[in-house]
Amino acid sequence: MSNPANNNTYPAYEKVMAARDSAKLTAVDYIKSLFGDSFIELHGDRRFADDKAIVAGLGMLHDTPVTVIGIEKGRNTKERMERNFGQAHPEGYRKALRLMKQAEKFRRPVLCLVDTSGAFPGIGAEERGQGQAIAENLMEMMTLKTPVLTILIGEGGSGGALALAVADEVWMLENAVYSVISPEGCASILWKDSAKAPQAAEALKMTAQDLFELGVIERIIRQPKADDKAMFESLRLLVLRTFEKNAALTDGELIEQRYRRFRKIGTAHIK
């Protein structure tokens, strides 16, 4: 892949490139490595359609049933077309919310795996209420009475990523990025020049390391390889431990903790 910033001047943009690398593991790979054969995919939002950009279902983490929801970009051209390059429509976010509500009903923890350049900006998506779908997820996830953990495994593109990231904790892979806008979009709006994306990537503070310092995420995770069984086992245990910790709280405590988590972000300078 051509990389205009391959000279260490713009390390943030190198992370952006790494997060977008088509050879890296996708949500489906993580689900397979974490849940193995126990995974059962569940489809559809019960309102309009099944959005293939979001892959979701049930799986076992050791002895614990978990609802897992991932944004899937696809691993080859054919899959990428099918998955709409990991850009979900409103029905994708509504499928996710349906399954989160189901998880709440059955007291199952929810694991979200985020990898998207953003919610799809298209005519159908607007007609079916992309903004409303995301807004509803933000509201409902904030008071979901079951533990929720989100891991950013690649790109975290704006509202389309946040719609699956109102969680008790948010973790990022060391090469993942998370931003309010793509560096290209930012550069073209602010400086009328998308070639200044590397500078924008630095300014936006979008790497896992930046976000950890800003208090937006709780943990940075080493980038695993597909066959790295030990790494996935330790990730499995880490996820389980976090679920157990939060499952021990009362509903009220859990929701208060989640509210406080977001309430405090960026308020350090505010009186």
Added chain:
Amino acid sequence: MDFFAFVKPKNELEGSAEKQQNKPFVPEEMWVKCPNCNTLLLTTDMEENLHVCTHCEHHFRMSAKQRIELLADADSFEEYDAELQSVNLLGFPGYDEKLEKAKKKANESVRCGVCTLESVRTVLCVMDADFMMGSMGTVTGEKITRAFEYATARRLPVIICTVSGGARMQEGILSLMQMAKTSGAVKRHSDAGLLYITVLTDPTTGGVTASFAMEGDIILAEPNSLVAFAGPRVIEQTMRQKLPKDFQTSEFVLQKGFIDAVVPRSALKSTLAKLLRMHGYEEVK
């Protein structure tokens, strides 16, 4: 400036611009051209008509101050958190200058307070397009969150008039997080059984649409306002096709089922008052 300048032909004032010679010179302050029907309106007429074109009913944008005057009973608006000011949290290049400029035009991207509306007590938040196009920064999110927390504690309804270009990218991820933060505050207010009404005005887009703008119990919009998640330019770039003419107007989102009603400005205050009363909020003496 020469007070009588407007009676002189334009070419005498600004040198000869030949193609302009036959057009009368219009001083900016006295007249305003309706962007919809091109009618020249006396500014005072337009303002007296609630900033609505007297010819075609095009709704001009209002500042937060004007909108507070439109909705709150005279002298009833008690503003909160006016001292909160956006700062350049991330050291984003050029943001300090932009903020300095914006602060000359408006205090902040949103003004929040409590007021009476036809004698009914309510929390009122009004976004201001004059401040960086109403973009949502940390202070925007904080003020709106505090407004909901205040309303929840005092069991008051909340009315928000939105106008926003979306998230404020100069505040990076912290701007995105305001979407979650405000949504959490809306949810708590809602779970307490309290009423939240949003009034979408032109334009309401991006991160504001994808958070508190679309979370009202009742969602109203002013006529012909742009209401969108992804703006038309973004979609045109993605789709490489022209969009249908009335795409993403308030009438369009009404037809698609995402808002409750399109309400002309002249009926806005009375509609809000009616809704407040129907939810049991009583007039204060």
